[in-house]
Amino acid sequence: MADHGCKxxxxxxxxxxxxxxxxxxxxxxxxLSATNPYGRTKLFIEEICRDIYCSDxxxxxxxxxxxxxxxxxxxxxxxxxxxxIPNNLMPFVQQVAVGRRPALTVFGNDYSTVDGTGVRDxxxxxxxxxxxxxxxxxxxxxxxGCEVYNLGTGKGTSVLEMVSAFEKASxxxxxxxxxxxxxxxxxxxxxxTDKAERELKWRAKYSIDEMCRDQWNWASKNPCxxxxxxxxx
Numbered sequence: 001m002a003d004h005g006c007k008x009x010x011x012x013x014x015x016x017x018x019x020x021x022x023x024x025x026x027x028x029x030x031x032l033s034a035t036n037p038y039g040r041t042k043l044f045i046e047e048i049c050r051d052i053y054c055s056d057x058x059x060x061x062x063x064x065x066x067x068x069x070x071x072x073x074x075x076x077x078x079x080x081x082x083x084x085i086p087n088n089l090m091p092f093v094q095q096v097a098v099g100r101r102p103a104l105t106v107f108g109n110d111y112s113t114v115d116g117t118g119v120r121d122x123x124x125x126x127x128x129x130x131x132x133x134x135x136x137x138x139x140x141x142x143x144x145g146c147e148v149y150n151l152g153t154g155k156g157t158s159v160l161e162m163v164s165a166f167e168k169a170s171x172x173x174x175x176x177x178x179x180x181x182x183x184x185x186x187x188x189x190x191x192x193t194d195k196a197e198r199e200l201k202w203r204a205k206y207s208i209d210e211m212c213r214d215q216w217n218w219a220s221k222n223p224c225x226x227x228x229x230x231x232x233x
Contacts, residue, residue: 007059008139010132011049014042015067015121015152015189024156025192028065028148036184046148053146060144062135067121067152067191069128071211072218079218080125081225089159090122090166090211094219097172104174106159108181113188117159121152121190124206124214134202152191153204162208169212170220 001007016039018026034040046063053059070090072079086092095101109116131151138144157165163174197203206214 002056007056009049009059009061010135010139011045011061011063013046013063013065013148014039015065015150015191017043017046017065018186018189020186021189024188025154025190026150027192028150028195035186039184050146057145059146060139060141061146062138062144063146063148064131064135065148065150065191066128067123067150067189069125070122071124071126071206071214073126074214074217076214076217076221079215079222079225081222089120089162090215093163093166093174094215096174097166097170097216098219098223100223102175103177104163105177105179107179107185109178110181111187113158115158115160118185119156119158119188119190121155122157122162122208122211123152123204124211126214127151127153127204127206130205131196131200131202134196134200138200147199149196149200150191150193151196151202151204152193154191154193156188156190157208162212165208166212166216169209170216 015026016036017032017034018030019033019035019039021030032043034043049061049063053061080091082091086095092104096104106117108118111118113119128151135149167174193203
């Protein structure tokens with residue numbers, strides 16, 4: 001990038017760099033301590049970005065710490081279609097709803113939360129896209145340096161609350177299998193969005209119900225994802 005005179009960078013980081021926070025909401029100043037390999041990759045690249053800026057302050061870098069992006073474009077033409085077994089909640093839920101999987105496995109129902117399941121900050125992908133536009137606009141500031149911003153709603157939603165919202169949107173029952181906790185999973189994690197609201201002039205607009213509505217709109221129109229049903233067979 002430097003060889004071609006491009007010294008502006010927006011990096012897709014993750015809330016996993018906060019590890020298992022001792023309190024919530026997470027501010028950008030919280031200690032960083034990834035507890036799984038995915039989070040460690042994000043943390044390492046954040047450090048590389050900070051080192052790049054320290055070595056050459058002509059760089060302008062924004063690190064966006066995503067919380068849990070979900071949903072789909074409201075048109076139903078663009079959505080999430082992971083290959084193999086999904087690693088995240090919502091694509092798994094949608095595959096159960098369309099009949100591609102028999103049940104949803106819930107990892108841990110004995111947490112100290114409202115219903116015993118883990119709590120996360122879910123963010124509509126359209127809000128996430130708008131956050132990127134806000135970050136690109138911020139790079140025009142003269143002295144941006146290397147800054148970090150949380151992208152989330154600032155609200156926590158449990159696994160069972162999200163399942164209930166998806167059942168309402170889809171009018172489908174989601175069978176559940178309760179399993180042990182997964183190593184490296186935080187109990188509760190959600191964002192403080194004050195800095196993004198103040199400096200990026202960005203704030204999430206979509207609710208959990210709207211995230212589920214748009215995800216089901218995509219899933220119901222594309223039950224096999226981007227493959228045709230004959231391809232999947």
